Amino acid sequence: MYRLVQKFGGTSLADLDAIRHAALRVKEAFLDKQQAQADVKGLVVVSAMGDSTDRLVAQTQAYTSNCQQRDYDVVLASGEQVSSGLMALALCQQNIRACAMQGWQVPIYTDGNHSTARITDIPQKNIVAAWRSYDIIVVPGFQGISPDQHITTLGRGGSDTTAVALAAAVQADICDIYTDVDGIYTADPRVVPSARCLDQITYEEMLELASLGARVLHTRCVELAMARSIPVRLRPTTNNNEGTLLQQEGASMEQPAITGIALEDDEAKITLLGVQDRPGVAAQIFTPISEQHISVDMIVQNVSADKKTTDVTFTVAKKDLASCMKVIKDCPITYSALRTDANVAKVSVVGRGMRSHAGIASKLFATLAAHGINIQVISTSEIKISLLIDQSNGKAAVRHIHKAFIEQ
């Protein structure tokens, strides 16, 4: 039996015409597989229509004090319930034997953390039973059921996770995530016109790109796909391109030095100069920051010349800069100077090929130097190099790197 999971996001379900179009995509893929193989069964995961989740959130926010997240989830989950019913109706109209099953019917078990629940288990029993009467089961994304039998929601971006978790539960042959882009590009095509859509990418590379501005798939969903080895394909809703396949690294996959380049310019840089160089200083800085729910991205600390003091540089989201500065000023640490810079861009180059291709970093630095672009901060991981540069150089840097590494 071929088992196909397909997921459609809110922009692909913006209105009734869009749902009808998405239903046609489901039908095409289903019939296509049926030609090759007699026994095909499908699961379709849907987000809420267009901006309906925003509208529901706004309604719940009218009642702020003493609120239980439980009832907030009851309201929010209704958005996906509506689109699941409408998608099932649209599929029936296309003569596909389809029906909707809600999170509590599947059931999609989650923990009890309302509004940020995590999926704990999806038994395949009820889905397999429903497949006896229907070819396609439509399941609302983003929702599940808690141990005490209440509706939970998974947080924004949860629908992708629902799709991958369902694909794992039924051992799907493929999990197609339909989006409004053609797939994963080597760089943002608006910045680099010659950027090309990748046929394939490894989970690890996607994780680095997902957390770096290529916000096509939620990190959480990629982690789950990687842990359960689910082949996930990002496909466009609007054309028949094959999209980008996420899978494990295999011997057959070619290994270019760099797979993709990401640019992020919504971060601000904070530098503490002349911080006392002793154990516990980093914790004294970053603990109060995290307590304010401010997320810190890059952290770089250099050995200082005098070996008594050191310089610490880190980045936060621009929107968090003011509140982060307040935390630092209330912090009982001593430093000689505090500098901030909101005019920075972070350029990250990602590629599993770095592990085997020597000299990527030096070629990268040389490429930027040749174009007079100064590097402020460098941070590296096994398959990623991130650079902080002046914001005005961001796009040019991406183009030069793309030309040097990918268009070679």
Place this chain on the structure above:
Amino acid sequence: MYRLVQKFGGTSLADLDAIRHAALRVKEAFLDKQQAQADVKGLVVVSAMGDSTDRLVAQTQAYTSNCQQRDYDVVLASGEQVSSGLMALALCQQNIRACAMQGWQVPIYTDGNHSTARITDIPQKNIVAAWRSYDIIVVPGFQGISPDQHITTLGRGGSDTTAVALAAAVQADICDIYTDVDGIYTADPRVVPSARCLDQITYEEMLELASLGARVLHTRCVELAMARSIPVRLRPTTNNNEGTLLQQEGASMEQPAITGIALEDDEAKITLLGVQDRPGVAAQIFTPISEQHISVDMIVQNVSADKKTTDVTFTVAKKDLASCMKVIKDCPITYSALRTDANVAKVSVVGRGMRSHAGIASKLFATLAAHGINIQVISTSEIKISLLIDQSNGKAAVRHIHKAFIEQ
């Protein structure tokens, strides 16, 4: 333990302010009872907000062919799900320990007739268990769960039925139905300014009035209340008036001759003259009409002068007149003439007092005669007399009858 059921309709939940106001009404009633009795528990039943059901119906109607009612119900039930969550949040904000439970959680068992399901059973176990942690459980009206565990909806007006069925399940002390009117009036106050709100009314009287244009409570809900002897009170949302209590006839209740007068002017009269007077003719006329789902209201057949032919008069909704005429013309019966009149009004006087007060009918006919109003058709039941008169006389007739019987 005092058990209070309260139900709010869509107009009482039109927007977030209206929900907040309804939550205040719940709180007031709850605290009021708590002063008299320590142990008070409540159930609040809610309809969908304002016109949200119309919006959801419109969405489902985009997909007409091959549609399963099952998925239609999934979409429709979301409206009450949203309002139940918002009501629970609004109650929590008022420091009431409240939570929402959906139809499948209660569970409200129904038959499998999607979109027109009937409630078959509501076990009280889960509600009683939830009352250990919460004082008020908010339940969406209009929805339940089928024997094969799918969401069902009860059809329009189903939320009142949900409230009464829940009141029966938990043996509630009172079922308060909040509406946008003050209660049941002796006549439509827009027609008869001196009409007064009734303190009480029997189920039987309400049934006659409910099917006659005083469309405050659905017949189905009144029938259930009567069968299970549930005290139901119609109360205004906007003021603290006591409203009208529906209950069984008791010795203590005064028995005026007439309780209420209803006027309906959306019916049309059809008369078949000279129909052959033999067994089976009535069936030949009305079977094809009912097969077209046309609802027939009054049916009057007179003994004819020649004992060979008879005249049959009946009424249908004005909107059904054209299609009904088509059915009759296709009908294999012979008649001498066919007459229709869309300019009729039906005046019905209802009162259990009729059973003991002789001469109501003659006084009624005399009242209309004194004002020169001609009666076209008369139909009676045990506690009701319905008259068909010219539409132009409708409002005047109601005023004269009200003056003669109720303002006496």
